[in-house]
Amino acid sequence: MEKRDIWSTLSRIDAKLLYALLAVFIIVPLIKPLGLPMSIPAETRAAYDFIDALPDGSLVLLSVGTDPQTEAETWAQAIAMGRHLLSKKCNLVLMSVNSVGQPYAERLASILQEEFGLEYGQDICVLGFRAGEETAVAGFAGDFLTLYNADYKGAPVKELPMLKGVSSAADFKLIIDYQYKASAIWFARHVGGPHKVPVIAGSRASSAPNMMPYYASGDFKGVLPGIQGGAAYERLLQRPDQATKGLDAQSMGLILVILSVLIGNVATVMGAQAKSKKA
Amino acid sequence: MFIRKQLPVLVGFVGGIIVLGGFFLTDPSLRKAASTVVSWRTTLAAFALVLGAMNLVKVNWNRASAGKPIDRLAGLALLVPLVIMVVIGLTSGTTAKVYAYMYDNVYRSGAATVFSLNAFFVVSAAYRAFRIRNAHAALFMVAGLIAVLGPASIGAYLWGQLPVIADWVLKVPSMGATRGFEIGLALGIVSMGARTLLGIERGYFGGE
Numbered sequence: 001m002e003k004r005d006i007w008s009t010l011s012r013i014d015a016k017l018l019y020a021l022l023a024v025f026i027i028v029p030l031i032k033p034l035g036l037p038m039s040i041p042a043e044t045r046a047a048y049d050f051i052d053a054l055p056d057g058s059l060v061l062l063s064v065g066t067d068p069q070t071e072a073e074t075w076a077q078a079i080a081m082g083r084h085l086l087s088k089k090c091n092l093v094l095m096s097v098n099s100v101g102q103p104y105a106e107r108l109a110s111i112l113q114e115e116f117g118l119e120y121g122q123d124i125c126v127l128g129f130r131a132g133e134e135t136a137v138a139g140f141a142g143d144f145l146t147l148y149n150a151d152y153k154g155a156p157v158k159e160l161p162m163l164k165g166v167s168s169a170a171d172f173k174l175i176i177d178y179q180y181k182a183s184a185i186w187f188a189r190h191v192g193g194p195h196k197v198p199v200i201a202g203s204r205a206s207s208a209p210n211m212m213p214y215y216a217s218g219d220f221k222g223v224l225p226g227i228q229g230g231a232a233y234e235r236l237l238q239r240p241d242q243a244t245k246g247l248d249a250q251s252m253g254l255i256l257v258i259l260s261v262l263i264g265n266v267a268t269v270m271g272a273q274a275k276s277k278k279a
Numbered sequence: 280m281f282i283r284k285q286l287p288v289l290v291g292f293v294g295g296i297i298v299l300g301g302f303f304l305t306d307p308s309l310r311k312a313a314s315t316v317v318s319w320r321t322t323l324a325a326f327a328l329v330l331g332a333m334n335l336v337k338v339n340w341n342r343a344s345a346g347k348p349i350d351r352l353a354g355l356a357l358l359v360p361l362v363i364m365v366v367i368g369l370t371s372g373t374t375a376k377v378y379a380y381m382y383d384n385v386y387r388s389g390a391a392t393v394f395s396l397n398a399f400f401v402v403s404a405a406y407r408a409f410r411i412r413n414a415h416a417a418l419f420m421v422a423g424l425i426a427v428l429g430p431a432s433i434g435a436y437l438w439g440q441l442p443v444i445a446d447w448v449l450k451v452p453s454m455g456a457t458r459g460f461e462i463g464l465a466l467g468i469v470s471m472g473a474r475t476l477l478g479i480e481r482g483y484f485g486g487e
Contacts, residue, residue, distance in 0.1 A: 015403045018406060022402050036436050131328055139320075212450060213461060248432060
């Protein structure tokens with residue numbers, strides 16, 4: 001049996017070993033956070049400052065587009081921002097334009113209700129899912145009470161105490177969107193522009209570049225890019241939680257990706273050199 | 280022939296003009312009409328979801344009843360949970376505990392698991408396929424390293440300037456490219472919208 005040299009071995013690492021290493025690299029920081037340093041993006045700080053400057057009791061819409069695919073990135077953002085908004089005694093209205101995002105809206109309301117002792121209908125309510133994606137957002141902007149005449153339990157929206165006197169999308173002081181497709185851009189287009197309601201985008205890291213032009217133009221008052229945005233928000237709130245752990249795990253996973261690329265390349269180059277020397 | 284060809288174009292034209300007018304003009308009655316048309320669209324979208332589900336059932340029923348054994352299994356794997364969720368939703372409502380239980384413990388767990396597998400494929404692909412064979416690949420590698428490491432906490436740990444460079448990449452070259460793309464896309468949408476309103480673009484007729 002031919003004896004392999006080290007470069008040959010390194011260029012043929014079993015994929016299962018890489019999988020096992022990745023699992024370890026991700027799970028360990030989730031169990032025991034490493035406390036790696038982090039930078040706070042300017043657009044996340046802007047979101048924090050904007051919410052911090054909201055008058056107490058402001059009516060805020062949270063569009064929860066989170067689903068299992070984006071949960072790792074946007075769920076922790078929603079929890080952290082929800083806590084911040086409620087510390088400002090804001091009234092929260094939750095909705096979703098994602099058919100599988102609605103249960104996340106319900107869960108977010110339930111978690112915040114329990115943590116802050118909120119009364120449903122008085123401090124927080126869930127309107128539910130509406131089909132149509134961008135059209136649903138346009139419908140919300142055009143005639144909020146026609147789109148939502150009842151909440152997710154079927155109770156008439158007009159009878160919810162927190163929505164008494166609310167007749168249009170313009171009555172909201174802020175909209176925060178947790179990304180489903182380009183939902184934050186839909187809100188900026190249909191509500192932010194025509195009704196002058198500020199919009200903040202909680203996005204996936206991979207979509208953050210698409211959000212930045214809207215932040216630069218002032219259409220978004222802030223952007224939370226992926227886990228980094230959530231972790232930065234938790235840092236600003238001085239309440240590290242899921243995103244802070246997730247950022248450490250993501251960093252360790254990235255280290256393995258980079259090591260994999262480096263090992264693969266070095267092994268290929270050195271292996272080729274060793275072969276040519278033998279020849 | 281009028282019903283199949285001219286009428287859909289006429290309906291599209293009138294509906295589109297009302298919605299466009301409601302967006303750009305301040306007349307309250309026009310805005311109200313536009314809002315009504317948009318609310319019809321959300322109702323139609325809800326029906327479209329049902330239609331999509333029915334189509335899914337039809338396709339997978341055919342697979343499950345007449346396909347190869349593996350196709351039958353795949354068809355049943357879709358049909359059985361779909362029927363269970365629909366029955367639970369219709370009988371107990373979507374706010375029922377049993378519905379939430381199924382969502383959390385079947386759909387959510389399954390979807391998150393499938394999506395998480397991407398991380399394993401990325402590591403494997405990074406090791407096997409990402410070879411720096413020329414200057415372009417090297418440039419791609421450097422840009423990738425900056426974009427990936429910069430926002431991550433490990434980036435600042437390795438080199439304090441890495442997040443600053445990553446931020447510059449995001450806010451200057453990347454934003455410029457995104458703006459160009461967005462403007463191009465918007466112009467394309469305007470053009471396509473005008474063609475559709477005028478009945479020139481008839482793709483939605485189903486290829487006739």
